[in-house]
Amino acid sequence: MNLTEEQKHTIGHIDGPALVLAVPGSGKTTVLMYRTVNLIKHGVNPNKILTITFSKASALDMQKRFKTLFPQFNMPIKFSTIHAFCYRIILEYSRLRGKQYTLIEDTAKGKYDILKKIYFNIYYKNITEEKLEMIINQISYYKNLLINPREVKSDIPKFSEIYNLYEDFKISNGLIDFDDMILIALDILEKDEYIRKKYKTKYDYIQLDEGQDTSLAQFKIIQKLSHPKNNIFVVADDDQSIYGFRGSNPQYLLNLKSTYKNLKLYYLQNNFRSTKNIVNTSNLFINNNQFRFNKSVTTWNDYKEPVNVIIVENNDEEYKFIFETIKKDDSKDYAIVYRNNLCALGLVEYLERNNINFNIKDNNMKFFNHFVLKDILNILTFSEDTSNMELFSNFYYKIKGYISKKHINFLKTKESDNLLKTLLSYPGLPHYYKENIYNLLSLFKKLKSKSLVEKIDSILYDFEYDTYLQDSAKKFGFNYKSLKEYTHYLKYIAKDEVTLEGLIGRLKHLEFLMKAPFNSNSNLTLSTIHSIKGLEFNTVFVIDLVEGILPSNNSLEGDLNSLEEERRLFYVAMTRAKENLYLMYPKNHNGNSAEMSRFLIEVSKY
């Protein structure tokens, strides 16, 4: 490969700290590999070079690319994630000092199960998936900022109690989680002189990829290891910093200037990836962020197709547009990217019904185990077997009818093939109460003649399950609009099914598809924006560009920082495309009219 002058200048950096500020597609990975070779050519022992990558996948990818680019360098080059690296320090420490640490994820009960149990012991009820995620993210966030979560005032009720119990549980069982890896390694490096010396001399040169997504705790490890030579080489694009919720912040890059007075700054400003249209538009767009390094972007690539802003009536039209575009030319590689995992659901349903193969990155889909889905399926199943006490106990208080625990206790003492009818014999039941029960009986009866979608609507509005959703959104701090998305997708999947068994089978099939192994025959990738980072595709469709999705509802309630991070997400999505970029806005999103994303409005002006 012929390196550009700016690339050559950058890889020529040998000693001392350096920050390489790069634009998308400018060859950051390429530069890291060429610099490694350049260090070796300058007499550096390859074993003394450590390159830290953002994820396990990028470590493997770099290893592979290195072998392809430099087959003559038949020597082990170390590419590792910071977590894998810290874990090695911890294992060595345990071996030497006789301490036992077990990774919580390697135990039968993982982090999620333990936190669920803790929550249950405090509240005597199950935690929702969203709340669990919020707690886990918050613990991770503070730990990565080197703030003791015990000392924060969280907006999550009883956060410190939950946190303390979680920490105590881990400590008394010799367990650690992912965030602990960094903190424990840091502690070991601070306190254990032998290990500190060993690791400080183990590597003479440390390179860090994706520096913009490195947390304070992670930076501290790297700084400690490289001191006093400070041979650190950080490659970063502050405009692609998208992991603020895990404690990363582009500000740390700015701080490097004050930490290292001799910091050398390099710029990679030529985008090899995208057409001039995509480069110019995305660059104008990201300029709207206030907190950023100023960089100019150029490309030698030609102008081709302009960035496409596609406005369609609804999600179905969106999927259809993508389907037809892909069908026209299946020689290209395509990516469909979205802000939330949930956005993939309708898409997967559509693509599967149209026999399109795809690979999906990120299979962290909470939909199939979400309480909204379970509740509705429970009610539907119960409507076909009104004697099922176990099902009824799960939802009786979530629908209208004022049925209470004492009624359930009464029903448990009775043999019944219709629980609601049996409830009418509850001693001393007032007249108005009987009316409620008759009303429910009639609603269940009417369900029988309805289609699946009508049944779900009836559960939501006639049985007033939707009121329960609104109440629990207020009570437990959920976003009601997000809960409604679950009901929307369930109806979307149900619309082509006739029976309840069919719907349950369809859901199982979709869940299976989302977890299916990589299919190398497919030229279509589905991914969240977070997981598409670092990759490139000929054609990229960014879907569901509506207010509340991108930017997300949470960021709209937050400060300027969170809105800027959403803009960076939009930018990461745009800059994955080599030739064709489709930015898509469905006027009606998930059954409701939706406002066009403010970011798309910005882009439309260029």
Ligand SMILES: Nc1ncnc2c1ncn2[C@@H]1O[C@H](COP(=O)(O)OP(=O)(O)OP(=O)(O)O)[C@@H](O)[C@H]1O
């Ligand atoms: N000097 C060069 N000549 C031609 N192509 C190059 C050169 N340097 C890099 N490239 C190509 O540019 C593309 C982008 O490179 P790379 O993936 O390393 O970019 P990146 O900076 O890591 O991008 P991003 O941050 O957007 O993920 C790759 O296809 C790479 O092979």
